[in-house]
Amino acid sequence: MIKKFKDFAFKGNMIDLAIGVIIGGAFGKVITSIVNDLIMPLIGLILGKVDFRTLFISLNGEHYDTLDAAKAANAPTLNYGNLLSNFLDFLIIAFVIFMVLEQILRFRKKEEPKPASVKECPECLSEVPIKATRCKYCTSHLEVKEA
Template identity: 75%
Template sequence: MLKEFKDFAFKGNMVDLAVGVIIGGAFGKVITSIVNDLIMPPIGLLLGKVKFNDLFISLNGTHYDTLADAAKVSAPTFNYGQFLSTFLDFLIVAFVIFMVVRQITKFRKKEAPKEKAPATKSCPHCLSDIPAQATRCKFCTSELASGSAVSGSIQ
């Protein structure tokens, strides 16, 4: 069982997947920082010095100045500002992934499907289906020219 686990865990695809997950997690943190530290502050400034992470509605009817004040007393809150930030994170990540996948599909060469040689051919004398590589018909015993599906001669 240990050998099977080793074969499974260290296959090339598993290592690639692990690297992808680790890089994806780090990428998510970078995007979160971009949204919270670079994008939301100017938007908040344009909207009247609003901090999006502090936008909330207290569900118990009591007014709290900040979300931290509400959290201190364990007040139930509807944190729509944090939701907006998280949703913007998602949109940016989804857009970047879309662009990467789009570029990969542009660069990937599409291979034309290879046509298989037919497995059978018709005997020109008795019209029976015979293997394509046959040199003599198994039904009428006529000799067939090699490589030709319709020509042949009776001798």
């Protein structure tokens, strides 16, 4: 069982996947920092000095001046400011992944179509080899096509 686990865990694809997950996690942290520390403060400044991380709705019907005050009172809150920040994180990460995949697909070598190796019998509509002179199913005569 240990040998099977070693074979599984140390295959090339598994190592590549692990590296991708680690880099993806670090990339996600960078994007989160860009959104929280650069983009959202700029949007908040444009919209009248709003700090999105502190936007919330108290669900118990009482008014709290800050999110910290609501948390200190153990009040249930709907933190829609955090939702906006996380949604912007998602959009940026999705856009970057889309752009990277577009570039990878652009440079990927396109496969050339293979030449046909079979043709269709006009009588019985069966597939027969391209160089065949008779259909192997109905024995009708076929035109020979050079490949």
